[in-house]
Amino acid sequence: MIIKGLNKKIDSNQVLSNIQLTVPKGVICGIVGRNGSGKTTLFRTIMGHYQKDSGEVLIERNDIALYERYKEKIFYIDTQFHPLDYLTPVSIGDYFQLLYPSFDIPMYHDLLRTHNLPPRRFQKYSKGMQGLLLVILSCCSNCDYLILDEPLDGLDVIVRKQATDLLLDVVNDGDRSIIISSHNLAELEKLADQVSFFKDGTITQTLHLEDQKAVTKKWQFVFRQKAVPDLIKQQGTILSIQGRVVVVVFKKYTNELANQLLSLDPVLMEELPVSLEDLFIEVFSDRTIAKEEITNEK
Known part of the structure; x- marks a missing residue:
């Protein structure tokens, strides 16, 4: 994925300014910044939930705004609008199978059983169970790029390890990538290959951690x-x-x-x-x- 010159204003406020980012295959890219810096707006703009003012999001050199089929290669759930609240895990799986043609239903059901996620409505789940289910959905989507906004927020130690193990498995084959925002820097450090710093509405630098x-x-x-x-x-x-x-x-x-x-x-x-x-x-x-x-x- 390559993001070139992405700009977005909201109510005359320049929230995104000339965003430049390259996410290679097989990489976990962390996005970090202060509270309210615009990370969620970036994700929504990438997906077209917010209309961009200018710029491009390219997958395989194709602008996803022009070629919708490439957008199917990106997984993202905007949980702020509670789209899953009244659905059970089985219904959620059926729903995502319609959204993502490559969604792996057998794997999804297997992970539900493995992690003992009960058959009740999503809104009745604890915060940790909700977070784990969202990670499971992302992994089963089989999308090339997973965009995850604070997926580890509020998870206890056990559930957080389960979630991070699933995410690491995703990138093991080198064909899929994850873009993840988090304020839990200690956990992000264990996951990320590269980290982009989001400041004043733009990505000021991207660092390869080991380098x-x-x-x-x-x-x-x-x-x-x-x-x-x-x-x-x-x-x-x-x-x-x-x-x-x-x-x-x-x-x-x-x-x-x-x-x-x-x-x-x-x-x-x-x-x-x-x-x-x-x-x-x-x-x-x-x-x-x-x-x-x-x-x-x-």
Whole structure:
């Protein structure tokens, strides 16, 4: 999937601005951003639920707005409008078999039994059961691209593992891809191959996590003086300060910077593992932000 120059205004507000994104086959692409940044609007615009102002969404080089059959290669449910509330799992399966020609009904029924999902209306399910059923539907759709908006939100540890295992199975053959938004950065980090950062109505950058972690470093320092050295403030993003203990992320860590940091003569200089949460703070902070400000709530 290739998204080129996607733009959308709502009530004179530029919600999407020149969105550029490439999602290769066999990849899980995370979309992360602050609350209300427009991620759901992006998904709705991709699917044509909102009419785009300009831009293209291409599958196999075909604009899905012009060739509707290519839209059938994308799975997406806009749960905000509660389309499934009064349906039972069996009815939901029948409904999706009509929507998606390749929907795998035997696999769907098998997964319902495997995960002990009861035959009652969707609205009577717990939030976790609803989330698991939506993941099962996406996997059984056999669509090339699954767009999932906060699928892990509200799931307990057991159900979340069941859902993530299903999603990982989807991409194992290398033919299908997942675009997933989440505020649960720790879980997203386990899933995603690449992460796109959504800020001010656009995708500011897309990072391949393993490559980015190779050049980004996170250090814990203890300095003799309480004041944080200017070099730290200028070159890094401060994650936390507790007394004389400072934790900092450096997005582009070089040998020259390493020597400059050593010249500060810290009492302690200890390297820590870099997480997706650290990268999120580096992108969305104004250079200094406390970790506690990043939450997993929607």
